[in-house]
Amino acid sequence: MKKILSWTLFGIVLIAFxxxxxxxxxxxxxxxxxxxxxxxxxxNILAGYTGQVSFGHAMFFGIGAYTAGILVIHFEISAWxxxxxxxxxxxxxxxxxxxxxxxxxxxxxxxxxxAGGEIFRLIATNWxxxxxxxxxxxxxxxxxxxxxxxxIVLCLAFxxxxxxxxxxxxxxxxxxxxxxEDQDAxxxxxxxxxxxxxxxxLISAFFTGMAGAFYMNYMAFIDPHVVFSLHYISIMxxxxxxVGGVATIMGPAVGAFIMVGLQETFRSAFFGLAPxxxxxxxxxxxxxxxxxxxxxxxxxxxxxxxxxxRKVFRVKAAG
Amino acid sequence: MxxxxxxxxxxxxxxxxxxxxxxxxxxxxxxxxxxxxxxxxKTTIFNCINHYYTISSGDIVFKGKSIKGMKTHRICxxxxxxxxxxxxxxxxxxxLDNVTASAFSRTHTIGEARKAAIKVLEFCNLIDQxxxxxxxxxxxxxxxxxxxxxxxxxxxxxxxxxxxxxxxxGELDEAIDLIKKMRDSGxxxxxxxxxxxxxxxxxxxxxxxxFGQTIGEGTPAEVANNPAVVKAYLGxxxxxx
Numbered sequence: 001m002k003k004i005l006s007w008t009l010f011g012i013v014l015i016a017f018x019x020x021x022x023x024x025x026x027x028x029x030x031x032x033x034x035x036x037x038x039x040x041x042x043x044n045i046l047a048g049y050t051g052q053v054s055f056g057h058a059m060f061f062g063i064g065a066y067t068a069g070i071l072v073i074h075f076e077i078s079a080w081x082x083x084x085x086x087x088x089x090x091x092x093x094x095x096x097x098x099x100x101x102x103x104x105x106x107x108x109x110x111x112x113x114x115a116g117g118e119i120f121r122l123i124a125t126n127w128x129x130x131x132x133x134x135x136x137x138x139x140x141x142x143x144x145x146x147x148x149x150x151x152i153v154l155c156l157a158f159x160x161x162x163x164x165x166x167x168x169x170x171x172x173x174x175x176x177x178x179x180x181e182d183q184d185a186x187x188x189x190x191x192x193x194x195x196x197x198x199x200x201x202l203i204s205a206f207f208t209g210m211a212g213a214f215y216m217n218y219m220a221f222i223d224p225h226v227v228f229s230l231h232y233i234s235i236m237x238x239x240x241x242x243v244g245g246v247a248t249i250m251g252p253a254v255g256a257f258i259m260v261g262l263q264e265t266f267r268s269a270f271f272g273l274a275p276x277x278x279x280x281x282x283x284x285x286x287x288x289x290x291x292x293x294x295x296x297x298x299x300x301x302x303x304x305x306x307x308x309x310r311k312v313f314r315v316k317a318a319g
Numbered sequence: 320m321x322x323x324x325x326x327x328x329x330x331x332x333x334x335x336x337x338x339x340x341x342x343x344x345x346x347x348x349x350x351x352x353x354x355x356x357x358x359x360x361k362t363t364i365f366n367c368i369n370h371y372y373t374i375s376s377g378d379i380v381f382k383g384k385s386i387k388g389m390k391t392h393r394i395c396x397x398x399x400x401x402x403x404x405x406x407x408x409x410x411x412x413x414x415l416d417n418v419t420a421s422a423f424s425r426t427h428t429i430g431e432a433r434k435a436a437i438k439v440l441e442f443c444n445l446i447d448q449x450x451x452x453x454x455x456x457x458x459x460x461x462x463x464x465x466x467x468x469x470x471x472x473x474x475x476x477x478x479x480x481x482x483x484x485x486x487x488x489g490e491l492d493e494a495i496d497l498i499k500k501m502r503d504s505g506x507x508x509x510x511x512x513x514x515x516x517x518x519x520x521x522x523x524x525x526x527x528x529x530f531g532q533t534i535g536e537g538t539p540a541e542v543a544n545n546p547a548v549v550k551a552y553l554g555x556x557x558x559x560x
Contacts, residue, residue, distance in 0.1 A: 169429065170429065171423045171427055171428075171429070171432070174416065174419060174420040174423055174429075174432075175420065175423065177409065177412055177416070177420065178409055178412075178420045178421075181408075181409035181410055181411060181412060182407045182408075182409060182410075184371065184403075184407060185403065185407035185408075185409065185468075186420075187371075187390075187391040187392050187395075188369060188391060188395060188400075188401050188403075188469070189392075189395060189420065189421040189424060189468060189469075189471075189472060190392045190395035190396050190421070190424030190472050191392055191420075191424070192390070192392045193392070
């Protein structure tokens with residue numbers, strides 16, 4: 001009961017937020033955070049629940065974004081269709097990536113996805129007649145207000161988390177976890193591990209692709225170094241998952257808000273308060289954060305929430 | 320009727336012949352023991368039967384149909400369950416979830432899978448532990464969980480790989496009871512075991528191998544008196560006494 005109440009409250013706060021806070025800047029930050037909720041959750045179903053760590057989620061994000069952009073420049077179809085097509089084309093690419101990469105296990109799979117992400121960045125850079133290369137793709141935004149974008153991404157994030165929640169309560173979810181825990185044992189239990197790893201990848205690719213297409217619609221400009229970025233997308237997806245809590249439903253959601261907040265704090269040099277801190281410092285702090293989380297909160301903030309509460313509580317009691 | 324026929328199978332790893340031209344049949348409803356000294360190829364034969372390894376030559380026939388080259392998960396759906404010598408629990412899942420995941424091989428809804436899992440846990444006397452994480456179980460419990468998980472796939476033939484190794488004498492008796500109970504419920508069992516107390520008391524027939532080759536087959540008493548088997552286990556000087 002208490003749980004339902006707090007969730008409803010949380011939902012109301014998110015729905016009311018842009019109505020209460022009229023600053024476009026803060027609305028923008030929450031929109032980005034919600035987009036990262038989607039990417040982080042998608043990464044989590046593949047890496048956290050199914051145990052297939054991907055270092056190349058920028059691949060799916062970029063494909064979603066480019067699908068939306070290319071629909072506009074080559075086919076003169078609204079980029080909003082990209083939300084749907086981007087998801088499906090990501091899935092198609094995911095099918096191919098799975099076919100190639102799932103022959104490999106553990107770190108080899110991770111490295112293959114890393115290479116995959118880079119390959120797509122190079123394709124987008126060099127296939128100029130189709131992708132406009134480094135010039136990038138510029139479209140005209142549909143809305144001047146941020147409100148429509150906010151509610152679209154909020155719905156999408158909610159939908160994504162709901163789907164993952166339902167999947168994890170089903171046969172698929174049990175199979176994903178079994179594969180993560182022991183692939184050989186899973187096979188002996190009658191689980192077609194190749195099939196279920198691919199299903200997990202397809203769900204993950206679909207939502208990441210949708211997030212990418214949303215990014216195209218919202219930012220109205222993409223180039224290969226932004227949407228296929230190893231640093232800003234692939235690694236960020238991993239950080240969102242790890243900091244928030246791998247293999248927890250709400251972990252990536254929490255992680256997304258923390259990481260976007262941190263990134264912005266550094267990008268804006270502490271909101272202009274400490275201009276001597278260049279924006280590059282965030283790489284250092286992200287590194288330190290990961291070390292801290294792995295050492296002290298190996299299950300992430302959500303996974304180790306009870307531990308955090310206990311520690312903080314004890315400190316309070318002692319002080 | 321033979322439920323499983325292993326026909327002249329060989330498995331080579333490079334120049335090493337881990338299994339060399341082994342043939343045997345497992346009859347419907349019996350408990351068949353597979354024995355041999357360390358490294359003689361027992362687990363390799365299991366791995367060949369459910370296709371973790373692809374056999375180099377020969378054929379494996381289950382319920383009259385060849386399962387050679389079939390995927391491991393397909394073989395499970397046909398009705399061959401197995402446990403692992405080095406236990407492979409789904410460590411960070413609860414005992415109930417371990418067995419539920421496995422029960423999904425025969426159903427699609429979570430309600431039915433969980434019901435089937437609880438039934439199996441009761442059968443294996445693990446029901447009190449159902450909410451514990453698999454990794455927190457002691458070795459006896461883990462071995463039992465291996466059996467429970469394999470049982471939940473509703474096999475007709477169960478391959479048990481050293482399920483009694485590392486158990487206390489008390490647990491050993493329980494394990495023997497459990498294996499007999501499985502047989503009485505209609506499951507044919509092929510068991511690899513080093514502990515003679517187990518293999519001699521429960522097996523209807525025993526197949527003995529050494530260096531990947533058959534050295535004898537028969538009832539427990541016959542095999543125990545087979546000179547080749549005695550030689551393989553105790554050495555040349557005991558073989559003729």
